[in-house]
Amino acid sequence: MGRAPCCDQNGLKKGPWTPEEDLKLINYIEAHGPGNWRTLPKKAGLQRCGKSCRLRWTNYLRPDIKRGRFSFEEEETIIQLHSIMGNKWSAIAARLPGRTDNEIKNYWNTHIRKRLLRTGIDPVTHAPRLDLLEMSSILTSALMTNRSLLHLQSLLGAQALMNPETLKLATTLLAFKNESPDLVAQNLQQILQDGNHQVDFQASPVSQMPTQTANMREGLSSNIASMCCSSPVETSLPSYLCENLKPRENGVDLQGNPMQCLINNENVQNIGYESVLSTPLSSPTPLNSSSTYVNSSAEEERDTHCSDLFKFEIPESLDISDFL
DNA sequence: AAGATTTGCAACCGCCTTTCG
């Protein structure tokens, strides 16, 4: 029954390929074609398993492979296709002539992913990073009422979605909430009013907290400082996000439309753990064209608003019909 | 100049699907 074993792993070489091995593989495939990968190594005189040979050929030795840096157009194409397909590297590679799935995957992980993170975009969902928006909402709502600190509890419940700095700050604030809610809110207000975020924590109201909370105070100071360093106001978060994260008077945006952004104080009050979990912004799975969003009316408005920020056009040259 | 840290990428690993005896 079945086939003979692919290869007994004994005595087969692993690790980087030598030029001599490459030459043997190239010569054999050019003369005979790959044929059966299982039997190829023996015929080609290689001490490798067929799988390793196939990988070496498809990812490196194939003559039609385009090497060198990715062009801007290629990069944009990868981002657009990834937003549709997710981590389907082979499918993406099929639409980028001369590029391999492995190369695209590596390029994504080392360049594009980091770039998107720097600009405040979740590389998984291609949406604004939820943690930045959420923390900004919390800090802003703390200005309005001390009661809003209750949202910290919700924030901690969503820890799987948060970055470590956000969690650290939320944890510290929550610990303070019970002890000195007024001081916490007062301190947050000072931070948000201070344009350069270089808050003197020794002189801030936090320093007036009881001595037994000295360690917590240090934690709060450092956490807030680190958060401020990555806040939307100071980082490379896209300008459209920074605009939407600024508190508005009268609940209207720059165009005079009713605000539908997270920062809207009324919406902030309604943002809890459940909404965090149900929103596609926090989905750990890649978006695809058939994604169904959970839409309460408020979330529908927010989704619409946010999706407008990330509209892009698929080039006509890209055939994505089979994904729709 | 040297050691430490970060970055980039080739290659491996393991799982899933397809193919074949």
Place this chain on the structure above:
DNA sequence: CCGAAAGGCGGTTGCAAATCT
């Protein structure tokens, strides 16, 4: 039709090169 190997794919690792301190 069944079961095992081949093929394919995405995630992860290890190491050399580059950069920083």
